[in-house]
Amino acid sequence: MTDTTHVEKGHPQGLYWLFAAEMWERFCYYGMRALLLLYLVQSLAMGDNMGFAVYGAYTALVYVMPVIGGRIADGILGSRLAVLFGGILMAIGEFIIVGGTEMLLFWGMAVIVVGNGLFKPNISTMVGKLYPDGDPRKDSGFTIFYIGINLGALLATTVCAEVGNIYGARYGFALAGFGMLLGILIFQLGSRHYAHVSAPPSPDTLHRPKFGPLSPFTAVVVGCLALIPVLYFLLRNTDIAGYVLIAITILVVGSLILRGIKDGKVQLDKMFGFIILMIFNVVFWACFEQ
Structure with a gap:
């Protein structure tokens, strides 16, 4: 069902639902972060x-994870399933932490981390897709x-x-976990x-076996679950995590440049422009997080 209400005047109704869902997801994420450092230093000594x-x-x-989450949504799950799966994982993660x-x-x-990678990039993509190309309301x-x-x-x-x-x-x-559950609802x-x-790019084949007995949907679920112990290891070994992050950065930048070379000079110039903006964005958030 398409969202045609308030298209001529105001904004699509979907915007306000996504607004509220994202608000509670950010409540979950920043609520956890507001407590994390003191919890690490004081409670866990x-x-x-x-x-x-x-x-x-x-x-x-x-x-970093939204790079992977965006690819999963574009190629397999579609934005809605990616956001839903990501939100569920984020809520589960919060309640695991409650164990103490x-x-x-x-x-x-x-x-x-896995849940955020699926949720964060794809809900923003959905907002953009609510509007036709060139729509001044975007x-x-x-x-x-x-x-x-x-x-x-x-x-x-x-x-x-405060709590x-x-x-x-x-x-x-x-x-924070209950806030995420409210966002999912x-x-x-x-x-x-x-x-x-x-919608998924290929909804008819999403649940059909493709990788042996696994459907694309099941393969994504298994892959995300398999990624969790890898991230656990990196969080436990922060020195190694630093090298992994550098390697991922080089890989992403290199793939963008190769894609630009393949598609021609105009696209290459756009890729270089994107890389420059990405560097400024990294610097901004690095300063913001201090």
Whole structure:
């Protein structure tokens, strides 16, 4: 069902459902982060240096995983399933952390990293697809969407942090998890408004065996679950995580340049422009996270 309501005047109704879903996802993510460093240093007694190293590795992996999550959505799942699966994983990760042990914290963070990689890039893509090419409302639509991001972050850093300070970090993590569950519910309730822009690229073959007995959908689920222990290892070994992140950066930049060379000079110039913007973006977020 296409979302035709309020197309001529105002914005597609799907925007407001995605606004609310993203707001609660950001509440989940930033609520957990508001408590994470103090939890590492004080509750788990890791020490400042180790705490900052784990926090930095976690944050970096969170920003890298959307590269993979976007490819999964574009090639296999479609945006809606990727966002739904990612949100479920993020909620599960929060509730794993509530267990209160160091081991469960790292497992929970690993699950959240995978979930964020599926959720974060694809819900933004869905917002863009609500509008036809050249639609002048798109810019203001993204402005509204980003207000939701900021509201979620603001609520998280006040409510979750306060709950964590008064009752203990585990309660703050649990609250973040319930926020994610609310975001998933809102996303599902509004799905009819963006079903036309978020379907899998090959829905007829999504659940048919393709990789031996595995369907593309099952293969994605298995692959994501297999990635969790890898991320657990990297979070536990932050020095190795740094080298892996450098390798991924080189791989991504190299693939962009090769794609530009293959598609011609105009596309190559666009790729170089994108790489420059990406560098500025990395510098901005690196400064922002200090």
